Amino acid sequence: MRTKDENKLMAIFDATVSLTAKVGIAGLKMSLIAKEAEIAAGTIYLYYKNKKDLLNAVYTNLKSEGIFSVIGKIEHLPIQVQLFRLWEVAFEYHVANINKSVFIEQFELSPMISSENKVMEEDSMSYLHKTLEEAKKRGIVKPIDNHIIMSLILGFMKHLAAQATKDSLDTSEDVKHLCYSMCWNAIRENNNE
Amino acid sequence: MRTKDENKLMAIFDATVSLTAKVGIAGLKMSLIAKEAEIAAGTIYLYYKNKKDLLNAVYTNLKSEGIFSVIGKIEHLPIQVQLFRLWEVAFEYHVANINKSVFIEQFELSPMISSENKVMEEDSMSYLHKTLEEAKKRGIVKPIDNHIIMSLILGFMKHLAAQATKDSLDTSEDVKHLCYSMCWNAIRENNNE
Amino acid sequence: MRTKDENKLMAIFDATVSLTAKVGIAGLKMSLIAKEAEIAAGTIYLYYKNKKDLLNAVYTNLKSEGIFSVIGKIEHLPIQVQLFRLWEVAFEYHVANINKSVFIEQFELSPMISSENKVMEEDSMSYLHKTLEEAKKRGIVKPIDNHIIMSLILGFMKHLAAQATKDSLDTSEDVKHLCYSMCWNAIRENNNE
Amino acid sequence: MRTKDENKLMAIFDATVSLTAKVGIAGLKMSLIAKEAEIAAGTIYLYYKNKKDLLNAVYTNLKSEGIFSVIGKIEHLPIQVQLFRLWEVAFEYHVANINKSVFIEQFELSPMISSENKVMEEDSMSYLHKTLEEAKKRGIVKPIDNHIIMSLILGFMKHLAAQATKDSLDTSEDVKHLCYSMCWNAIRENNNE
DNA sequence: TATGAATGAGTCTTCATTCAT
DNA sequence: TATGAATGAAGACTCATTCAT
Numbered sequence: 001m002r003t004k005d006e007n008k009l010m011a012i013f014d015a016t017v018s019l020t021a022k023v024g025i026a027g028l029k030m031s032l033i034a035k036e037a038e039i040a041a042g043t044i045y046l047y048y049k050n051k052k053d054l055l056n057a058v059y060t061n062l063k064s065e066g067i068f069s070v071i072g073k074i075e076h077l078p079i080q081v082q083l084f085r086l087w088e089v090a091f092e093y094h095v096a097n098i099n100k101s102v103f104i105e106q107f108e109l110s111p112m113i114s115s116e117n118k119v120m121e122e123d124s125m126s127y128l129h130k131t132l133e134e135a136k137k138r139g140i141v142k143p144i145d146n147h148i149i150m151s152l153i154l155g156f157m158k159h160l161a162a163q164a165t166k167d168s169l170d171t172s173e174d175v176k177h178l179c180y181s182m183c184w185n186a187i188r189e190n191n192n193e
Numbered sequence: 194m195r196t197k198d199e200n201k202l203m204a205i206f207d208a209t210v211s212l213t214a215k216v217g218i219a220g221l222k223m224s225l226i227a228k229e230a231e232i233a234a235g236t237i238y239l240y241y242k243n244k245k246d247l248l249n250a251v252y253t254n255l256k257s258e259g260i261f262s263v264i265g266k267i268e269h270l271p272i273q274v275q276l277f278r279l280w281e282v283a284f285e286y287h288v289a290n291i292n293k294s295v296f297i298e299q300f301e302l303s304p305m306i307s308s309e310n311k312v313m314e315e316d317s318m319s320y321l322h323k324t325l326e327e328a329k330k331r332g333i334v335k336p337i338d339n340h341i342i343m344s345l346i347l348g349f350m351k352h353l354a355a356q357a358t359k360d361s362l363d364t365s366e367d368v369k370h371l372c373y374s375m376c377w378n379a380i381r382e383n384n385n386e
Numbered sequence: 387m388r389t390k391d392e393n394k395l396m397a398i399f400d401a402t403v404s405l406t407a408k409v410g411i412a413g414l415k416m417s418l419i420a421k422e423a424e425i426a427a428g429t430i431y432l433y434y435k436n437k438k439d440l441l442n443a444v445y446t447n448l449k450s451e452g453i454f455s456v457i458g459k460i461e462h463l464p465i466q467v468q469l470f471r472l473w474e475v476a477f478e479y480h481v482a483n484i485n486k487s488v489f490i491e492q493f494e495l496s497p498m499i500s501s502e503n504k505v506m507e508e509d510s511m512s513y514l515h516k517t518l519e520e521a522k523k524r525g526i527v528k529p530i531d532n533h534i535i536m537s538l539i540l541g542f543m544k545h546l547a548a549q550a551t552k553d554s555l556d557t558s559e560d561v562k563h564l565c566y567s568m569c570w571n572a573i574r575e576n577n578n579e
Numbered sequence: 580m581r582t583k584d585e586n587k588l589m590a591i592f593d594a595t596v597s598l599t600a601k602v603g604i605a606g607l608k609m610s611l612i613a614k615e616a617e618i619a620a621g622t623i624y625l626y627y628k629n630k631k632d633l634l635n636a637v638y639t640n641l642k643s644e645g646i647f648s649v650i651g652k653i654e655h656l657p658i659q660v661q662l663f664r665l666w667e668v669a670f671e672y673h674v675a676n677i678n679k680s681v682f683i684e685q686f687e688l689s690p691m692i693s694s695e696n697k698v699m700e701e702d703s704m705s706y707l708h709k710t711l712e713e714a715k716k717r718g719i720v721k722p723i724d725n726h727i728i729m730s731l732i733l734g735f736m737k738h739l740a741a742q743a744t745k746d747s748l749d750t751s752e753d754v755k756h757l758c759y760s761m762c763w764n765a766i767r768e769n770n771n772e
Numbered sequence: 773t774a775t776g777a778a779t780g781a782g783t784c785t786t787c788a789t790t791c792a793t
Numbered sequence: 794t795a796t797g798a799a800t801g802a803a804g805a806c807t808c809a810t811t812c813a814t
Contacts, residue, residue: 005773024302026219030809031776040775042811051809102302109217109299144371147362151353152345152375159348163340176338182345186379194796195792201799223784233800238785391794403668408796411604411687416788417797428790437788488688495603495631495685533748538731538761545734549726564723568731572761580774581813587778609805619779623805779811790800 009047011037016058021099025106028055052112059107059117062100067093067124079135080184086128087153087180094161095171101158125150141187149187156183194355202240204230209251214292218299221248245305252300252310255293260286260317271375272328279321280346280373288364294351318343334380346376395433397423400446407485411492412443438498445493445503446489448486453510465521467572473513473539473566480547481557487544511536527573539569588626595637600678604685607634614620631691638686638696641679646672646703658714659763665707666732666759673740674750680737704729720766732762 006093015036020028030051036040048054074082094101105114132149135141141149160179165170208229213221223244227234241247264282267275287294300306325342328334334342353372357364401422406414416437420427434440457475460468480487493499518535521527527535546565549555594615599607609630627633627646649670653661673680686692711728714720720728739758745748 008774013306021302023304024219024299025217026221027304028219029807034776041809042776043774045810046773065375096262106217106219106299106302109214109295111220113218140314147356147360148353148368148372148375152349152372155348155350155352156345157348158352159344160341163344168339175341179341179345182337182341182379186375194800197798222782234784235786235801236799239798244784389666390598407688409690410604410685412603412607412629412685413690415786416607419796427788428797431789450737490686492603492688493603495681497602530761532743533746534739534754534758534761537742538735538758541730541736541738542798543734544738546727549730555697555726558794561727565731566725568723568727568765572765581777584779608803620805621780621807622778625777630805775812775814777811777813779809781807781809783805783807785805786803787807788800790798791796792798793796 007045007070008037008039008043011039012047012054012062013043013058013081016054017062017099017103018042018089020106021102025103025110025112052114053113055107055110056114056117058111059104060120061122062104063117063124065124068127071127072116079131079140080137082131083184084136084180086131087183088152088176090128091171091176091179095164098161098165101161125154128153139189140187144187152186155184197239201230201232201236202252204232205237205240205247206254209247210255210292210296212297212335213299215301218248218296218303218305240302245307248300248303249307252297252306253313255297256310256313256317258317261320264320270331271351272324272331275324276328276377277373279324280350280376281369282302283321283346284350284354284369284372286351288357291354294354318347321346332382335382337380342380345379349376389469394423394425394429397425397432398430398440399447400434402440403485403489405449407488411489411496411498438500441493441496441498442500444501445499446491446506449503449506449510451486451510454513457513463519465524465526468517468540469570470519471516473543473569474562476514476539477543477547477557477565479542481550484547484551487547501578510539514539525575528575535573538572541552542569545576576577583625587616587618590618591623591633592637592640594643595633596678596682599685600681604682604689604691609657631693633670634686634689634691634706635693635696638692639699641683642696642699644679644703646708650706656747658710658717658719661710662714662763663759665670665710666736666762667755669732670736670740670755670758673736677740677744680740689694704733707732718768721768723766728766731765735762755760 012033015033016028019032019036021034030044031041034044036045039052044054048057067090071085074085077085078187128150129146132141132146136143156179160169164171169175200289205226208226209221212225216225223237224234226247227237231235241250250289260283261279264278267278270278301337321343322339325334325339329336349372353362362368398419401419402414405418405422409418416430417427420430424432430440434443453476457471460471463471472554473484514536515532516565518527522529542565546555550557555561591612591661595607598611598615602611609623610620612633613623616623623633627636646669647665650664653664704710707729708725711725715722735758739748741752742748748754
């Protein structure tokens, strides 16, 4: 492995993601990416066949990046605690990587997305999916369609993360607990109303 | 003489919004807009100075379009019912107008947004804002920062609306009630946990 | 003859000439001509087949307009006086009609000039031409090629007229006499040096 | 890497001037300039921001190009001889560079001229200006306003140069002497008439 | 491999001309 | 006949990609 090359590849990758968050997919120019990555425009073509290829490679990479890969063993914990850990990890990922979320969002609607990527299913959420199913089976969480539950959790999370970035909102431990408890109240069984 | 056709303005407007949802802001070409609006490319320039102007006009218009303008008098209703009505109207708007949401999202990050529009504050939500404050004052809703509450409501709503369009999810009356109750459980006081 | 039409024709003609002097042939737009002539753009096409036709018609007209048509009988006068009258008339024409000179100059180099007009010979000067030949024959004027003499006279005249317009130079009777005497000294026989 | 080619700048410059003389400012297209300069259309934009900039740069350059910069020391010569040298140099410049004169003339009336260039004063003539003043002071040249003298000299010169190009007139040493003597007779003191 | 000047296909935009009124 | 909105061909300009160094 040539370290030099790996660095350039990484630089191009990072430049692409962070620039998209700055100028949008419509403002993303090869020359800009090159400048951000501190290389020459022509150099990008030593690593990627063309712009479409570059963007699709970045996208594939981001999509297959497991959000929960950092999480340790948690199966032994009470399911409610498991859910909190998952939520927390996902939230922290979103706050720390809004650029990635933005890139994904922008790219998915762009004309450059390949047909393979168009059908690509986000699977980093399957872990959460399974845990929710388990919780429903045990009667801890209401038997709501997972699409809806995950819309609540992810929609809330992404929106908040976006706000957090834009308006530099506070994302302290307290806020995280509060937000999680909101989600929890929304989906848990027995709100005894 | 042919009289200047107000419909054309509308057609351009609609074409711009729906095309953006179809091909993204990066794929939005004047010639495409013209074709979608069933006019000649040059005609657009009778109504808008250039592409940037067109997009900014569409954006301004969408942003100032009051989501809640359709709502009747509701101040006399119990605040919980008011909140449901607001939620319902917003949700229905989002489902019916995802294209608009998509356009706004895409455009806000594009290099074509004018500096005036960059600072534009969405004010169609002030109604919801006020009602939430009132509810908090009365102790019906938890004293949570409105940014967070609205992130929950809007994030959830937008995500669900997007899903609904993409995967043609069901958005029946039941689903609406369910989703609203989830939101409500998340924010109401007295979940007696 | 419909007076109405004649007026419009004239208005278009005048607008074309004066606009060219204002914005140059490169800035001459049909819409501008229409506005200057206070008619609608489409109306021009009732009188001229297209832009090229209009400009060529204006050009032909200007070129065949005899500068000396206003001059009375002068053959009986001494040739020196004849020459002065010719010079004076030409000068006054140029000062009063710089726009026309400008149009001719600009149009002759434009891609819109027709091949017929390209070969068109300015014949309004033939009168001057003949008189000069006569003067040379009589030994009053030096036997210099008419091209050169007329370059002196016309070049000087046009340049001065252009200056006069631009810097609003004085063109009093005195100045005219001075300028003419300069020309005269340049071409007359017997400067006994 | 290909090094930025100074020749290209020159080629664009030359192409612009000579094309204007060929097709007029109204026929001047970026694609034509590129073809004439034997480069790609896009390449022009590496050197100039846009068409307006290119033309104004060419203009500024031409205007500040000192016609008399080639002239050697002549102050020690009799003023009459100095004047002849100046005239000769100017004439030769005009004959050799009609394209430049044509460009200047065409451009000054075009809508693309910048406001800075609009007020730009031709200063390459200040040398001639000074010499004329000196000659008038010494009583060699008639005390005529310099505007007028220079109109005679320049108007004559430009007209003749234009004729020379169009009708391939002879511009031999003899012709130059003849023309200069005509100018001289027009302005010198003591024509003892 | 790395560079960035050069290229030219593809957009945006203008404006002569048409056409419905 | 007169209008000016609408058209679309043509020209300006951008930017992904190539290529000489």
